[in-house]
Amino acid sequence: MLKYCPTCNRSSDDVHFIGEFCEICIKEKLAKGLPSNVTLEVCKSCGRIRTRDGYASPNKESIADAISAGVGGKWKISIKEFDWKRADVVFKQEYGDERVKMEKEIEVKVKKPMCIDCYRQTSGYYEAIFQIRGPESKVENIMAKLMKFISTRNTFTSRVDELENGYDIYLSDKKVANAFVEYYELKPGRSYSLYGVKNGKELYRNIYILRLE
């Protein structure tokens, strides 16, 4: 059955229709909801970009996610071109039973806060102290394993004290410290020190002492 668009009077002979309206009018209506600019947050220290899942290295996926967070709505977003000033963005949306796809160049603005990890690093934040003691070759061996282990995880050392018979290593994440102990089936002595209270919950630092023979 031939349809006429209530907005522009085009006929379904000439243009594709989505529901009662022609595709051109639907796209024009949806295009009004598209942003002309978006503000991205990029950590001034590590250069990672803020996505809905936290900070991530900038690449097409993380940038698309960061833009989605800024745009909102039902749009699925992918990036064609990007240069920190402008982005060529492909917007897709389910509309009725169909998928509407549009492209738009939008202006990119960049805010430069410091991410939580960098903030913690510069403020000397730590949740665990790893104390390694014993003969030098064994201490160095465990130390190398620990450094490799944390380098592949989202964690850092805020301080390393070199002692006569070992090291004290201050780690930003006690979960990673625990994972290390489990991974290598180590049996360190453990203690805890209270360092604060947050929302009525006591916060503890884990202290591990690993004595090698």
Ligand SMILES: [Zn+2]
């Ligand atoms: Zn129309």
Ligand SMILES: [Zn+2]
């Ligand atoms: Zn950072």
